[in-house]
Amino acid sequence: MGTILNPLYWLVSGVMVAIHKLLSPIFGATSGVTWSLSIVGLVVLIRTLLIPLFVKQIKSQRALTALQPEMKKIQQKYKDDRQKQSEELMKLYKEHKTNPLASCFPILAQAPIFFALFTVLNGIAKNPPHARGALTSQLAEQAAQARFFGAKISQTFLGSTDGQVKLVTILLIVLMSATTFTTQRQLMMKNMPKMDSSNNMMLQQQKIMLYLFPIIFALSGVNFPIGVLIYWSTTNLWTWAQQFYVIKRNPTPGSPAWEELQKKRGSDSDSKPESDATNNGSVATDESKQGQRRQPRRKKKRK
Numbered sequence: 001m002g003t004i005l006n007p008l009y010w011l012v013s014g015v016m017v018a019i020h021k022l023l024s025p026i027f028g029a030t031s032g033v034t035w036s037l038s039i040v041g042l043v044v045l046i047r048t049l050l051i052p053l054f055v056k057q058i059k060s061q062r063a064l065t066a067l068q069p070e071m072k073k074i075q076q077k078y079k080d081d082r083q084k085q086s087e088e089l090m091k092l093y094k095e096h097k098t099n100p101l102a103s104c105f106p107i108l109a110q111a112p113i114f115f116a117l118f119t120v121l122n123g124i125a126k127n128p129p130h131a132r133g134a135l136t137s138q139l140a141e142q143a144a145q146a147r148f149f150g151a152k153i154s155q156t157f158l159g160s161t162d163g164q165v166k167l168v169t170i171l172l173i174v175l176m177s178a179t180t181f182t183t184q185r186q187l188m189m190k191n192m193p194k195m196d197s198s199n200n201m202m203l204q205q206q207k208i209m210l211y212l213f214p215i216i217f218a219l220s221g222v223n224f225p226i227g228v229l230i231y232w233s234t235t236n237l238w239t240w241a242q243q244f245y246v247i248k249r250n251p252t253p254g255s256p257a258w259e260e261l262q263k264k265r266g267s268d269s270d271s272k273p274e275s276d277a278t279n280n281g282s283v284a285t286d287e288s289k290q291g292q293r294r295q296p297r298r299k300k301k302r303k
Helices: 002-027 032-049 051-066 068-077 082-095 102-124 137-145 163-190 201-223 226-249 256-291
Strands: none
Touching (some): 002 102, 032 051, 032 102, 032 226, 051 102, 068 082, 102 137, 163 226, 163 256
């Protein structure tokens, strides 16, 4: 496993070391700010590279929304035969070139990076700190001593007796779980069409993710180094902001956000013709005035 993931160790540690070198003249090589921003910079780079997958995720979700009536017919038709129902649904997905698991693509794509970062930071927490990838022994020692709000970024909740480490860990776990919940809730409340929820597979899947993911993060977060919690909290904030932008600018047709956008555009278009008509009327009046021919006055004859 180590040999397979070795390129990822080099990628993760290489990005962190490059950002660390860039920020060291500003904040200092041993500063916790430098190492924390190195992790944040890793998030920004990874999420930028994942934008095409995010676009694919949106397209797949909207394709599934459009297929809901046909999916419901298949579920009703084969409600007593689960195997046949699954076969027909898979055939429907294949015909329309969509994938119901596409919403998980960004998370799945980040999983190897997340595991590689966890391994690198976990090695830093060892005594002595383990060098891995581009992270030399000297840099590993610096990273091990780097602090985030007074807590070492290499420490975990269960692996430390330091009260500051436990406090920072709890706050980051709460932030990580809260951002996961609000992002999923924002999607369900604003960007999903109003449909019958009794037999809507997509809506049921979203409800499971709404409550399951925050619980998973909360339970597993006590085993993560603070540096990993910084990574995951930052990527959650990125997801929330990215989704907020999409919902505002390009919402799913039929969703509450889409209806709100249509009303806004309708009110803008209603006010625009009035101003245009007023302007056109004034122009026309001016042109009519200018277009009127003046009759020459007769000169009186002198006697």
